[in-house]
Amino acid sequence: MNQLAPTGEFIYTYAYTPDEESLCHLEMRSFFGVYTPTKILKSSININPSRSPFMKERIEVLFDGDELSDILKQVEVVKMNNTTFKVIFVKINDLASAEKVDYQQKRTIERDIGLIIEGEADVHQPDVTFGLVPFDGRWYFGKYVKSEAVWLRHLKKPREYSTALSTRVARAVANIAVPNPEGVKAIDPCCGIGTVLVEALSMGIDIVGRDINPLVVLGSRENIAHFGLIGDVDLGPIAEVTENYDATIIDMPYNLYTHATPDDQLSILKSARPFSMKLVVVTIDNIDHMIKEAGFTIIDRCVAKKGIFSREILVCK
Template identity: 30%
Template sequence: MKSGQYIYNVNYNEQDYNLCAFEVKALFDDELENKVLFTNKEIDPSVSPFLKNRIKIIYKKKTFHEILDSILADDFRANDFMVQYVAMYKRDPNISQGKKLSKEAGLRIYGYPSFQSPKIMLGITYYQDYWYFGYLKQNNFKWRAHKQKPYSFSSALGVNMAKVLINVASRGDTSKRLIDTCCGVGTVILEGIFAGYDICGWEINPKVAELARLNLTHYEYNAKIVTGDMKDIRDFYDVVIVDLPYNNFSHFDGEKQWSIIRHAKKIANRMIIVTSADIRENLYAEQLKIMDYCRAEKTIKGDFVRYIWICEN
């Protein structure tokens, strides 16, 4: 198990394992071995559909009482704070004692607690024979409201996948300029704005482009949605996201789709391509480097499959 400045825990359904592992690798450059991750990289859990909590570690001790002693010895101070026990896994033996443990730690902090609207969240947890105490950041799950956007299509990407596309595109670097060249009703755009990215969308169908704008307006988000053919894009971006039109067919063919990929190569060196079929041989034929890929399934039965390809020129 790697050590690090931060400890995260993730949660996913069985069918989402591949998608979660794909995101973790992109964000943290690490493999998903279990649902707890130690790293030195700081990521806001709310940008991910799978990250639940992040603790910036202050103390790591063998016993809970050593944690309490350290809080006292360091004269730890905070105002408007709240201490919360964080269960990193379902069978955590301390879950039932969580409130008691949180109270004991809180009583040793010099300052005024706030249980209604704390400005400082502190977390305590136990994992693999060690106790941890530190600053807690939780996924606020406000992004789930995007699942009820006013306009959508049955074949549109889900919110979870859209969030993952943003994360694998940028690797968590919010300074990256992103473009979604087949943005549809704006599912990916919504998640890009939510996570703080400079992102814009292009959509060739005027009616669909207007639906994307209406979705953005509904959440009071601001981003440019251009009605037009991506062949007319003249700017260069850090990453281009392409959810290829598949028109409910399971096979991948047609010069139209390859034209989209060839134009994507001209506006960014890094591409995130979503397809409904395995097209790796075709991507190699286009002289693209496949940096990583994921086969994502919407259900355990695997009756709705999307391939996500990370490609570079």
């Protein structure tokens, strides 16, 4: 394939339920500094779509134009040499209803572009996939990557709590805490069975765990090892943390194994203050007053729902 210069822009598409919307939007803001309700977003920030439980796909933009004809003209320079390819017209786009492209038109456009590109098309197992999408009044074409639902692999753990975060929520929380892992040290000092740790470690986040309960520390270590991951989990209270961390994740203990009273919750937050640059808290209670009393300021938030059950996720500095 000839070397094509990307424009530096990326198009992302999303899929989420109404219950997940608030959490997804907070994750978007953490990654990109903005969010959109349209389930399609353009940014100069490069995120692996498999990191997010809500991203469907990413296009790394090579060409853009006001009309589809502009794209057809520009793809004439694409030469695949010995590399096979296919073209996908992305399903999610923001065309007005009157301009929507139906299924057959999409297949026709895919074929038209495929005939212009110099090389061998392979619709089943291509070496390279290209994506085409209309967005915000323009057309975009580039290298296509489909998200892989890595979190699905982590659903079945050797050790589990019925009240643990779901893998989708845990993955989003890890992303909210550490949107860019480079050079960032993180800690989950009330890690429980390790749901957040597994998701964070699987994304290459430098994170350590800790818990006051020896049984869950063993369970957390077993879960991490089960997925072939490497991460330290120490036994001990949060008050004994001595290192400083760029990001701290606390899922407030509330289950029958490690029930935390309001005084316990406040103590956890106060203990986290000296070593935490950024704090992400998951809670079933409204603890805004505790956050303030512990010396943190809430800078963003969302609600993660599951039926009638809901958790608040607070981002604090």
